[in-house]
Amino acid sequence: MPSLNPAAIMELAQTTEWLETGCNLLVFGPSGTGKTHLCAALGRSIVELGKRVKFVTATALVQQLQLAKLQLELQPLLAKLDRYDLLIIDDLGYVKKSDSETSVLFELIAHRYERKSLMISANQPFSQWDQIFTDSMMTVAAIDRLVHHATIVECQAQSFRKQAADKRANLKPSSASA
Numbered sequence: 001m002p003s004l005n006p007a008a009i010m011e012l013a014q015t016t017e018w019l020e021t022g023c024n025l026l027v028f029g030p031s032g033t034g035k036t037h038l039c040a041a042l043g044r045s046i047v048e049l050g051k052r053v054k055f056v057t058a059t060a061l062v063q064q065l066q067l068a069k070l071q072l073e074l075q076p077l078l079a080k081l082d083r084y085d086l087l088i089i090d091d092l093g094y095v096k097k098s099d100s101e102t103s104v105l106f107e108l109i110a111h112r113y114e115r116k117s118l119m120i121s122a123n124q125p126f127s128q129w130d131q132i133f134t135d136s137m138m139t140v141a142a143i144d145r146l147v148h149h150a151t152i153v154e155c156q157a158q159s160f161r162k163q164a165a166d167k168r169a170n171l172k173p174s175s176a177s178a
Contacts, residue, residue: 003156009038012151013045018117019085024146025119029155035121038155039088042119051085058092058105058120065104074104078111085117092122095132102133106142113145120146 012018012025025042027035043053056064068077081087095101112118124131126143133139 003154004038008151009042009153013042014049016046016049016051016085018151019046019051022112022114022117022149024117024150025153026146026150027119027121027153027155028125029123031123033155035155036090038153039090039119039121043086043088046086052083053086053088054081054084055088055090057090058095061089061108062095062101062105065108066100069100069104074107078108081108082112082116086119087112087116088119088121090121092120093124093132097131097134099134102138106133106138109142109145114149118146 018025027038029035040055043055047053065074065077068074095105109118122132126147129139129143130136133142
């Protein structure tokens with residue numbers, strides 16, 4: 001991915017100082033550009049440095065948080081997630097836009113703010129986060145907390161899946177030659 005600075009990525013992978021200060025890593029880009037792969041690779045590097053990491057899709061995490069809130073167990077779940085030095089939330093943009101979903105997601109972001117690190121991947125830039133959170137005040141507050149101590153990585157490339165599909169299509173024998 002030509003748009004990435006390899007030195008900056010390697011620094012994130014080889015040090016835990018950013019975790020110790022509660023900094024976040026926000027990874028943006030279109031579908032198929034390697035955001036999930038990058039997050040998983042960085043997460044693995046952090047584990048190899050002796051830190052605890054949890055990787056979860058945003059949809060699964062929001063479901064866990066909602067269930068905990070319904071059972072009046074949200075604070076204990078947030079405390080349990082605090083055991084992880086880094087919480088990787090993949091595909092934030094796929095969270096449905098409902099009050100209950102976005103409120104628990106905001107509670108998690110606010111709870112970890114300046115205490116524990118988040119790594120979030122999303123297809124949408126901040127300008128489109130009103131499609132994720134239900135009201136603009138919550139959107140602004142979530143973004144404000146996330147970017148205050150954050151590194152932002154933009155993955156700009158053509159979808160690797162589309163490139164592979166195009167390659168396969170070009171390798172298939174045409175029906176006209178049969």
